[in-house]
Amino acid sequence: MNGKATTTRTRLDRGRSALGPALELVHTGRAPTRAVLTAELGVTRATAGAVAAELEALGLIRVDSRPGAAAGSQGRPSHRLTVDENGPVALAAQIHADGFRAALVGLGGRIVATAPGCVEVTADPAQVLAAVVNAGAGLLRESGRRCVGAGLAVPSAVAEPEGTALNPLHLAWPAGAPVRDVFAGLVRAAGIDGPAFTGNDVNLAALAEHRHGAGRGAQHLLCVATGHRGVGGALVLDGRLHTGSSGLALEVGHLTVNPAGRPCHCGSRGCLDVETDPLAFLTAAGRVPGPEVSLLQQCRDLLRDEPGDAGVRAAVEELVDRLGLGLAGLVNILNPDRIILGGLHRELLAADPDRLRAVVADRSLWGRSGGVPILACTLDHNSLAGAAELAWQPVLDDPLSALGRPVPHG
Structure with a gap:
């Protein structure tokens, strides 16, 4: 040398x-x-x-x-x-009530390739996860890229350190399903390189948004979102997810916003989970949900195609008021410096931003003194990108240990 x-x-x-x-x-x-x-x-x-x-x-x-x-x-x-752009990728996957999606994600949160999965998610987690891993393995074979690891986003609180899906309320999976162990075993069996991780879908969406989207630069970022069913929340503090003592923090879906409201899967009534999700919107708008496309897409179609319809306007106002009440309570407890909204909540913000911000300001102590910025999530597949962040984290922590020392030049 x-x-x-x-x-x-x-x-x-x-x-x-x-x-x-x-x-x-x-x-x-x-x-x-x-x-x-x-x-x-x-x-x-x-x-x-x-x-x-x-x-x-x-x-x-x-x-x-x-x-x-x-x-x-x-x-x-x-x-x-x-x-x-031609570097390694992480395998990322997301499970939701209407199916799954697998993707390859590079550094910078770039989604390199995606593979939409089945429409029906069966009651057997191992069967669903096997289909997910097979789809991801196919993407890796087609790409020829090096894989640093795999990440999975699930619509459930994930208990730590066990990695079990504690409450997959909108899936037919049993409570406590060992999703992390099953996923990791399937990843290994498929010959996919790198460690495997599992996390709650909204937690991972918040992580991706903080690093690459609407939450960038926030010190105390609150994310609230509803995708296909239910409502989730997440908090990022100084760049790290706050998951609590056992991974179960920020289960905001079970915050009561209407004591006389709809029965919730948790046994209570009027929770955000059932008062501000896509099914609640369709019901409030007087629409019968159809089987053709996801509930979230049906809501988006209504908001785009019939914004002036009386039922749609009434549904927007009802859900905005419920959501605003929940956000105000969270602002009082958590004092975030930014709120980002995903899924249907992003659409509600766009439909009536002034009303939502007014409800939060009126019901929160800190809202009266300058307000908390409320923004829409900007990443189209933020849970997927967040699942990839889990797989990329060991590389970000120590690139040489994760990937090996390159051959010296000269």
Whole structure:
């Protein structure tokens, strides 16, 4: 090894602890150039250069040493840093009441390929998860990409450390189904590389939105969403999911917003879960749900095609009022600096943003003193992207340990 290579290796060894933080900065778009990376890491320019070169050698990022200067700028432009579009991927999957979807997700939250699954989710978790893994394995074979691991999003609280689906209320699965063990076993049996993880779908949506979407930059991010059935919530504190002592925090779907309301699967009445989900909207609008497409899509079609219909307007007002009441209670308890809404709740925000914000402000202590920003989620498949984040996390923590040291140059 020549002197120049020896110097580069010494700088890298000195900055090895910066590899993970550097990759996360590029992964989340917070270090678009080497100059920004240097400043964010608080290292010398030479060390930042060595770190970037090592991440490039691992096939994770690309370093453009000859970027074009912006019009009117002065001085030499800094090296541009981007994720490697041809780099490794994570296998991500999501289960919901109307089916499943598998995807390959690269760094930066980029969905590389997807495979929609069956329409009917059977009562046997192992059967469903086998179909999920088979779909994902097919995507990997077609892509030829290296896989860093697999992540699964499920519509249930996932108890820790067991990895069991504690309350898959909108699936026919038994309570306490060992979804993480089953999923991990199927991933191994399929010959898919890397560890396997499982998490609650809204938790993972919030994680993806915080890193790549509407929650980026928030310190205390509250996410509330309803997809195909039910309502979930999540809290991201200083970049990390708050899951409580055993993974069961933020079960906001069972917050009572109408004591005389609809019976809930949990045994109570008037919970957010049954007062503000797609079935509640269709019922309030006087529509009979059809079997052709998902309940969520039926709601979206109504809001798009018949926004002036009296029943649709009444349904929007009813659900916005219930949702606003729930959000106000959460604001009082959690004091978030941003709220993001997903699924049907995103559509309700778009349909009547002023009403929703007014209800939250009127019912919350902190809403009266400036308000909490309420935004729509911006990632189309945020639970999938969040499932991939679980698989990417070991790489973000320690790229060399996860992927192995590349061959030195020079």
